[in-house]
Amino acid sequence: xxxxxxxxxxxxxxxxxxxxxxxxxxxxxxxxxxxxxxxxxxxxxxxxxxxxxxxxxxxxxxxxxxxxxxxx
Amino acid sequence: xxxxxxxxxxxxxxxxxxxxxxxxxxxxxxxxxxxxxxxxxxxxxxxxxxxxxxxxxxxxxxxxxxxxxxxxxxxxxxxxxxxxxxxxxxxxxxxxxxxxxxxxxxxxxxxxxxxxxxxxxxxxxxxxxxxxxx
Numbered sequence: 001x002x003x004x005x006x007x008x009x010x011x012x013x014x015x016x017x018x019x020x021x022x023x024x025x026x027x028x029x030x031x032x033x034x035x036x037x038x039x040x041x042x043x044x045x046x047x048x049x050x051x052x053x054x055x056x057x058x059x060x061x062x063x064x065x066x067x068x069x070x071x072x
Numbered sequence: 073x074x075x076x077x078x079x080x081x082x083x084x085x086x087x088x089x090x091x092x093x094x095x096x097x098x099x100x101x102x103x104x105x106x107x108x109x110x111x112x113x114x115x116x117x118x119x120x121x122x123x124x125x126x127x128x129x130x131x132x133x134x135x136x137x138x139x140x141x142x143x144x145x146x147x148x149x150x151x152x153x154x155x156x157x158x159x160x161x162x163x164x165x166x167x168x169x170x171x172x173x174x175x176x177x178x179x180x181x182x183x184x185x186x187x188x189x190x191x192x193x194x195x196x197x198x199x200x201x202x203x204x205x206x
Binding site (some may be wrong): 027031032033034035036039042044045047049051 | 077138141206
């Protein structure tokens with residue numbers, strides 16, 4: 001449901017690389033709900049810059065390693 | 073389903089049911105003093121809302137205490153914006169009808185009706201934006 005964002009992400013992949021971190025745990029760590037993490041992973045929601053940085057820092061990578069632009 | 077979406081479903085249903093109750097009271101005595109149907113309506117909204125919110129909070133205490141996150145805030149803000157448009161349209165329509173010959177009693181009922189419809193619209197739009205992910 002809803003239009004997909006042109007912003008792509010590797011959140012699910014990075015979660016699985018980090019001991020299969022749950023969506024709830026990631027949400028709690030970066031200050032959003034599990035439902036927002038689900039929406040981000042499905043490309044239905046583009047997080048704020050602050051949340052994008054929080055997610056990237058949590059995984060120890062740069063923002064550009066987590067988020068990208070469709071087709072690039 | 074998130075806590076806030078559950079809350080929107082429940083509050084929307086309460087506002088819809090109590091709105092129908094209010095409409096029935098008004099239809100039964102359209103020219104009676106405004107306060108007549110208003111008091112039982114307000115009491116019903118307050119009582120049912122408190123009971124529903126307490127029930128939801130008991131069922132999900134952690135989520136109930138957490139503030140809305142950025143996606144939820146955005147959905148709530150957008151729904152509030154559009155419900156304001158609905159309320160404005162209803163109020164202006166009621167004023168036009170009053171100028172056209174409605175009594176002051178009917179004007180008040182129409183404005184309360186617009187408030188009820190805009191509140192139901194707000195909860196419905198919240199659900200829509202939560203699901204659409206904003």
